[in-house]
Amino acid sequence: MQPFQLFSRFYPEFDHLWQIEMDTRFLGHTGKMLNAYQAFGKKEPYKQARERASWTFMPRVHGNYRKFSNGINRALQSNATTWGPPDTRIPGFKPLGPTPPVADATLDHFEWLKGEEADLLLLAPAFDPARVQTQPDWLFKNWIMGFDRSLPRLASFPAQARASRELLAAAHIGQRDLGLRLAGEATLPSFALWHGFKIVQPPIPKFTFPERDLHELNEIYNGGMPNAFHDGIARGKDPYRANALRWYSRPRTWEWGSSLVEPVWMHWRNWGPKKKRAWADVFGPVPNELPAFLRRIDGEVYAPNLMLHPHKTNGKPVGGG
Structure with missing residues (x-):
């Protein structure tokens, strides 16, 4: 993750950067596919984006994306678990993300940051590393430094995503100045959560074979x-x-x-x-x-x-x- 951050600092003319692993293969037009993910992220509002990003969206189970999103909104009763930067209780930590226009998420009608670029576009669901049951299920379950285990974290693997220059700078500052350390798969999702940045997971095409129920x-x-x-x-x-x-x-x-x-x-x-x-x-x-x-x-x-x-x-x- 550090080379990704350093590239952003040395080449600040790039507003957003993709991290794509070398063992990824595109079977279609790479640019069109990534542009489609970018457009999806831009249309998404901030409200409940973190919640939506935790799901593996399945159209034949959830219906269309609007119906799926409405189901999450009903579960939350128009509220949200994430609304701007949380209180991290980390000494010296200064949130760099945007400030919500209203104090209560229920007062926002899915308007805040709709039409704005996502700071983090994930290519896999965001999950809570603290809930991983055993070390073999994810080797980096307990690999953290510089903060208390009670602080909420997010991770997503494989560690492939698009990040904004602001998010990469926030991670750089947290690592360099505050000594905060996480595994690569948890670095960008966690810093995005702590700083209150917009996190979106586009529903990318996935297939199984043999087909399962x-x-x-x-x-x-x-x-x-x-x-x-x-x-x-x-x-x-x-x-x-x-x-x-x-x-x-x-x-x-x-x-x-x-x-x-x-x-x-x-x-x-x-x-x-x-x-x-x-x-x-x-x-x-x-x-x-x-x-x-x-x-x-x-x-x-x-x-x-x-x-x-x-x-x-x-x-x-x-x-x-």
């Missing part, structure tokens, strides 16, 4: 529907019990660890399946046949405009078809 996946990722939680924040067992659930939930096109990405890449490159069924591993078994979200037409394989993660090489793997 959508309502069961919703229970795993979200813990139920928005009306099940009075604070509007998702409480699915993933990632809090990631080790126990990865065999079921990880054959997905966008994950920190996935058994699905390699076979999708091989099919898309028209290399065919591996000669051996070698894709069954700790991240979940994947059948050799063409995934349902790909199409073979006139000998070519076509995919939706989506991102894959992780894929470590562009070369043809040993054992390919």
Whole structure:
């Protein structure tokens, strides 16, 4: 994360910067996809953005995004868990985020910061590291320095996001001057929360294969529907019990660890399946046949405009078809 922050300081002419890991692959037009995420984040209001960012949005379960957002608003009774910078109780800490126009979130009609750029665009749901049940579920569960464990944190993995220059500067100051330390996946989400910056998670396309029951996946990722939680924040067992659930939930096109990405890449490159069924591993078994979200037409394989993660090489793997 530090090189990301340093680049922003050395090149202040960039208002926002994307951090994309080298094992991410785009199957469509990269610029159009990132611009679509930017446009989505700009349209989102500040109110309840943090709550919405905790969810894995599933259209066939939640309906359209407006219906999904309305469900969260009803659960919160038009309030919000985050409304500007919280009291961090960190000596010397000075919030750098915007000040809410009204003291009570219920008085805002989803107008504040709507049409303004998001300071943090996440490519995966934001979760509370304190709720991770065991160290193997996330190795950096307790990796913090410079502040009390009672201070709320956020994390999101994989650590890929777009950050504003102001957010990167805030993280830089907190680390350099106050000695605050978090794991990379928690750095930008937590500093954004503490400073009261606008956090948005666009609903990026994700596919599973083999296909799972959508309502069961919703229970795993979200813990139920928005009306099940009075604070509007998702409480699915993933990632809090990631080790126990990865065999079921990880054959997905966008994950920190996935058994699905390699076979999708091989099919898309028209290399065919591996000669051996070698894709069954700790991240979940994947059948050799063409995934349902790909199409073979006139000998070519076509995919939706989506991102894959992780894929470590562009070369043809040993054992390919």
